Structure formats: C-alpha cells, structure tokens
Amino acid sequence: MSDKNNKIPFNEDNYTHNINRNNERKLDRRGFMKTLVGAAGVFAVSSLPWGVMAAKELNRLGDKKYPKHKIADLDKVPVGDAVDFHFPGEHDSAILIRLSEKKFVAYQNACTHLRCPVFWQKDEGEMLCPCHHGKFDVETGAPIAGPPRRPLPEIHVKVENGAVYAVGVKRYEA
Structure with missing residues (x-):
C-alpha cells in the first residue's frame, strides 16, 4: 500500500468534524442554558414595573366612582x-x-x-x-x-x- 492513499484530501484546519479543535464549539449546552436563564431573568426584571402598575390599578377598582x-x-x-x-x-x-x-x-x-x-x-x-x-x-x-x-x-x-x-x-x- 502506498502512503498517498492515507492522506486527508484537504487541509486539516478546515476539518469541521474534529471535536478536539480549539474554539470549534463556542456555545455548548451549558453556555446555552446560561444564556437562556440570563434572558429569562432580564425579561422578568424588565416586566416587573408593568406588574406593579397593574396591581395598583386593580387595587383602586374597588374605590372607583362611576357617574350615575x-x-x-x-x-x-x-x-x-x-x-x-x-x-x-x-x-x-x-x-x-x-x-x-x-x-x-x-x-x-x-x-x-x-x-x-x-x-x-x-x-x-x-x-x-x-x-x-x-x-x-x-x-x-x-x-x-x-x-x-x-x-x-x-x-x-x-x-x-x-x-x-x-x-x-x-x-x-x-
């Protein structure tokens, strides 16, 4: 057998299925979950003022006066x-x-x-x-x-x- 049949036909730096290559996976499962939890936290904190305003409005409904x-x-x-x-x-x-x-x-x-x-x-x-x-x-x-x-x-x-x-x-x- 010759040695030329065992060679990879393209540059190894372009080989995308090499899991040992550094920085190939920039977002793994753990990173994805951290991003997801962070986004949910930002959403929860940003919607808090609207919830407070709605609660205040609901509390005032009992005292609301209507014209006859x-x-x-x-x-x-x-x-x-x-x-x-x-x-x-x-x-x-x-x-x-x-x-x-x-x-x-x-x-x-x-x-x-x-x-x-x-x-x-x-x-x-x-x-x-x-x-x-x-x-x-x-x-x-x-x-x-x-x-x-x-x-x-x-x-x-x-x-x-x-x-x-x-x-x-x-x-x-x-």
Whole structure:
C-alpha cells in the first residue's frame, strides 16, 4: 500500500468534524442554558414595573366612582322584561332585568367563558349564552350550566324619581 492513499484530501484546519479543535464549539449546552436563564431573568426584571402598575390599578377598582347612568323609566320596563344598555363605558354592553315590582338586577352582558353576549329568556326565566349553552342564575349571575366558571360581573342599580340608574360595578375578589 502506498502512503498517498492515507492522506486527508484537504487541509486539516478546515476539518469541521474534529471535536478536539480549539474554539470549534463556542456555545455548548451549558453556555446555552446560561444564556437562556440570563434572558429569562432580564425579561422578568424588565416586566416587573408593568406588574406593579397593574396591581395598583386593580387595587383602586374597588374605590372607583362611576357617574350615575339612567337605564330606563320604571313604566317602560314591565316585570319580567329586560333592557340592554351600556355601562360603565359606551362599549361595555350590559343587561337590566326586572324580576318583580321592586327588584331589579343588572349584569355586564358578556359571558365569562368567551365573552359571547348573554340573552334573557323571559319564558324560561334564565340567562343564556348561546355560544356554548352556558346558563347563569338571574338572581346572582352565577353560572349554573355550561363551560362558564365565573359569575357575570354585577352592576349596582338604584331606583329613584321613577327611573332605574346604574351607579357602580361590583368588584369580585379572586
């Protein structure tokens, strides 16, 4: 056998599969994990101010004052009927239901499962979300069937001078 058949056909410095070559692996598993943990730490520290601001805002919701908003005149809402309105903002859909001569309930009108609209079914006496057949108790807003797990946010109402007014939103504690 000749010695020329055992020679490598290219320069050994270009040989990329040589694991003994210095600095061939600049980022090994340990280096990658250190970089990953460092990046996660930077992200956590950089998002901390936003979390603090959100916590402060949530703590103030219980003290938030809402302007009184007229929903309807008493003589325009028969017992058992419902009225759609917007509260606390113009894009927040809500529903008022007159349960008896003197009892009214109001809730934000978005299902707590996937924010589909909730409808009052007078004949059945129940609030229904048609998206996934969620049902809510009209007296409390608590879910009684379907996928929703949280109650509908309640809106405080006040009756005065022959009209029904929305005056606040009940804050639920987690």
